[in-house]
Amino acid sequence: MLALGALVPIGFVLQAAIAMGWDELSALVFRPKVGELLVNTVSLVVIGVPASAVLGVGGAWLVERTALPGRRLFAVAFAAPLAIPAFVASYGWASAVPSISGLWGGVLVAVTAYFPLVYLPALAAIRGLDPGLEESARSLGMGSVAVFFRVVLPQLRLAVLGGGLVVALHLLAEYGAFAFLRFDTFTTAIVVAYQATFAGPNAAALGLVLLLLCFALLTVESLARGNARYARVGGGSPHPPVRLPLGRLAPLAVFGAVCVVAASTIVPLASVVRWLFRADATDLGALASATGQTLALSLAGAVCAIAVALAFAWLSVRYPGRLSRLLEGAAFLTSSLPAIIVALALVATTLAFAPGLYQTAFTVIAAYVVIFLPRALVPLRAGLAQVPESLEEAARSLGIAPLLARLRVTVPLLVPAVCAGGALVALGAANELTATLLLAPTGTRTVATSFWSAASSLDYPTAAPYAIVLVLLSCPAVALMFAHATGRNLR
Amino acid sequence: MTLSLSGLSKSFGTTRVLRDVTLEVPEGTRIALVGSSGSGKSTLLRLIAGFERPDAGTIALGDRELAGPRSTVPAHRRGIGYVAQDGALFPHLSVARNIAFGMPRGARHVARVHELMELASLDQTLADRMPHELSGGQQQRVALARALTQQPKVILLDEPFSALDTGLRAQTRQAVVDMLERSGVTAMLVTHDRDEALSFGQQVGVLAGGRLVQAGAPTGVFDAPIDVRVAEFLGDVMLVSARSAGTDAVDCAFGRLPVRHDRSGGAARVRAMVRPEQVRLAPAVDGGNATVVSIRSTGAGADLTLRFGGGSFPAEATHRVPLHAAARFQAGCQVQITVDGGVVLYPRHE
Numbered sequence: 001m002l003a004l005g006a007l008v009p010i011g012f013v014l015q016a017a018i019a020m021g022w023d024e025l026s027a028l029v030f031r032p033k034v035g036e037l038l039v040n041t042v043s044l045v046v047i048g049v050p051a052s053a054v055l056g057v058g059g060a061w062l063v064e065r066t067a068l069p070g071r072r073l074f075a076v077a078f079a080a081p082l083a084i085p086a087f088v089a090s091y092g093w094a095s096a097v098p099s100i101s102g103l104w105g106g107v108l109v110a111v112t113a114y115f116p117l118v119y120l121p122a123l124a125a126i127r128g129l130d131p132g133l134e135e136s137a138r139s140l141g142m143g144s145v146a147v148f149f150r151v152v153l154p155q156l157r158l159a160v161l162g163g164g165l166v167v168a169l170h171l172l173a174e175y176g177a178f179a180f181l182r183f184d185t186f187t188t189a190i191v192v193a194y195q196a197t198f199a200g201p202n203a204a205a206l207g208l209v210l211l212l213l214c215f216a217l218l219t220v221e222s223l224a225r226g227n228a229r230y231a232r233v234g235g236g237s238p239h240p241p242v243r244l245p246l247g248r249l250a251p252l253a254v255f256g257a258v259c260v261v262a263a264s265t266i267v268p269l270a271s272v273v274r275w276l277f278r279a280d281a282t283d284l285g286a287l288a289s290a291t292g293q294t295l296a297l298s299l300a301g302a303v304c305a306i307a308v309a310l311a312f313a314w315l316s317v318r319y320p321g322r323l324s325r326l327l328e329g330a331a332f333l334t335s336s337l338p339a340i341i342v343a344l345a346l347v348a349t350t351l352a353f354a355p356g357l358y359q360t361a362f363t364v365i366a367a368y369v370v371i372f373l374p375r376a377l378v379p380l381r382a383g384l385a386q387v388p389e390s391l392e393e394a395a396r397s398l399g400i401a402p403l404l405a406r407l408r409v410t411v412p413l414l415v416p417a418v419c420a421g422g423a424l425v426a427l428g429a430a431n432e433l434t435a436t437l438l439l440a441p442t443g444t445r446t447v448a449t450s451f452w453s454a455a456s457s458l459d460y461p462t463a464a465p466y467a468i469v470l471v472l473l474s475c476p477a478v479a480l481m482f483a484h485a486t487g488r489n490l491r
Numbered sequence: 492m493t494l495s496l497s498g499l500s501k502s503f504g505t506t507r508v509l510r511d512v513t514l515e516v517p518e519g520t521r522i523a524l525v526g527s528s529g530s531g532k533s534t535l536l537r538l539i540a541g542f543e544r545p546d547a548g549t550i551a552l553g554d555r556e557l558a559g560p561r562s563t564v565p566a567h568r569r570g571i572g573y574v575a576q577d578g579a580l581f582p583h584l585s586v587a588r589n590i591a592f593g594m595p596r597g598a599r600h601v602a603r604v605h606e607l608m609e610l611a612s613l614d615q616t617l618a619d620r621m622p623h624e625l626s627g628g629q630q631q632r633v634a635l636a637r638a639l640t641q642q643p644k645v646i647l648l649d650e651p652f653s654a655l656d657t658g659l660r661a662q663t664r665q666a667v668v669d670m671l672e673r674s675g676v677t678a679m680l681v682t683h684d685r686d687e688a689l690s691f692g693q694q695v696g697v698l699a700g701g702r703l704v705q706a707g708a709p710t711g712v713f714d715a716p717i718d719v720r721v722a723e724f725l726g727d728v729m730l731v732s733a734r735s736a737g738t739d740a741v742d743c744a745f746g747r748l749p750v751r752h753d754r755s756g757g758a759a760r761v762r763a764m765v766r767p768e769q770v771r772l773a774p775a776v777d778g779g780n781a782t783v784v785s786i787r788s789t790g791a792g793a794d795l796t797l798r799f800g801g802g803s804f805p806a807e808a809t810h811r812v813p814l815h816a817a818a819r820f821q822a823g824c825q826v827q828i829t830v831d832g833g834v835v836l837y838p839r840h841e
Contacts (some may be wrong), residue, residue, distance in 0.1 A: 053631070277733035374685075388577075390576075390577070391579050391581060393540070393542050393573065393575070394573065394579040394581075394637075395592065395593075396541070396542070396567045397566055397571065397638065397647075398567075398572075398592055398593025398637065398638070398640065398641055399567050399568070399570070399593050399641050400592075401567050402566075405567070408592075447648075469703055
């Protein structure tokens, strides 16, 4: 049942494609406009992903393995762009430097916004590396450069591949950032098509191509990953690494790091703040109501996602088997699809089966659950795996009924995992733009959609307070992710 | 109330873990079930506790059927306490709240917790500690105190001492036995440690391959093991070929010896079992009945490999002597072996 829910988006696109028939589909797909979109989207991924990987890995290595001056500050600053939604960063750049547009504008904004998605896993992986390996390599006569390329980098492969995949999926799914820069990708074209003809055949045909691109990426990543496992061999506790002195290169490294931080964080934020001071009088009432609606929707999304994820996690931890792996796979696959496809599918499904639900909060919350499920699933599964079944048995042998035993023993122990997962879902939902734009009931204005309607009509000053709220809403999630990557405990 | 198991069987998939286990445990008895890993001993406890259902057979406490073909009483209504291998203390609750966990709401918890901690010889200052702040032995005693809150008729202990280091182990075991003694509860312990099993209580049961091979008083089981496997499991043995010499006597490498117990079932070819503790060894002045083949030092003593001439009963055996006696022997010397008490006979399969 849950798995079926998770597979609705894929089913929708396939069903729409089959319903259209080959002729209509090919007429819609094989046309110059689609070719142009394909070139744009593919170039974006081909340029954007390696650039993000270089920035992400380079940044992680600089702060973790070299004596970069101010490395603690940079360690946090490199993760900070995650707190600025890409469409806010794009607004910051576009309103500060109006000439930025097209492919290179898109690459600049997207890479500076998304490279932390490689940086954080790379940081976590480097921290997990045994410095002893690097020392052994040195004792075998390798220089710093050789050690980096032959010892450090190969061990980061999984982290970089995983991070690169996430960046690529974000590039495919991003709508707001590219719409600002007048750069057309499949996602922006689908939104335009939807606004013109609703969930018509055109949107579905573009959705099909987008879906295929998505599958291609997932396949490439899983092939590249192979069955590789990099584990530390042998015992002994690792000791802190010896940091590489940068010497005369230090000013250069600092300059580069400052440039990255400036492009990814300082320029967009400065621009937002500048517009904030230009605003005549902020309509605080509207801002408060948008914040309230955002909180209500995203909290509801978080609660539902946790409920669904609990069922999934329970199944996969307590009854592991082929079925539970399949379910999890379906959940992860669906959530890696662009939000726009999820939204289109939910529009079509509700119209077909339950028209009463169309354009209600229900569809928005359902979209949040589908899109953000893994954010809840991962911590919950880890949390549940740490609660041994013997505790529930002990409670039962003390005369406590099974359900009550679960409530009094397992549930309290899951609280940290539920909070972490719920927070990540809620914060993701609060910043979600694309699906919310399509699905929100008429009259619902979240912070993201309010920002969007002001900013896209070039009313920059009105948009600025909403942008600030969006950034503030993102900060806790980024803090959580950073703490997780560096192995620090927030509690 | 007597805990009675009859004809219990349990399979996981195609593996038969327990076969036709029948056992009676009278009220107030402490029984240890011993077996190597995979003998089904933990599964038996989980069946009695109610965490698993038997495929066949019944479990009854007094007149009340706990599990059988018709009905199953869920674990929380059985009134049977269970202490898991690692104690399974709730990590989010303090010691006092762990102990009070199963008490009915609104009861006078403080006094009862105090009383149980006293029973478990736990210092009252530990009441507010969290489980991870306790030593392994303390954790086990808290787990036992917690299990006793329900005033269970039977308490089950699943290898509760195996996670402790040797010194702590003996000490905790003694504390637990004293505690069970004081509370007068029926207790069933499973373990793979023979000394633990033999010293735990009034009864011991030996499990092998899912069957309860033998059960009875520890002295009886140790003295007259039902087969060689049980004999070897419960202690060191010396086994030699033997031949009947009238009623109640056999000829073997040690000479003519009385038969303590005959477990051979009337087999034509038999083996005699003696425990090393029965054996006396002295350098022979003239003759003797065995030759020392080699001596290997074990630090605290020496292992002597002995060859018996014995005419028609050639045999070899190893015997350990303490350090102060080891100097009296050297390879090649003749020794005289005497055996106190008789032998136990088993059939010999070639």
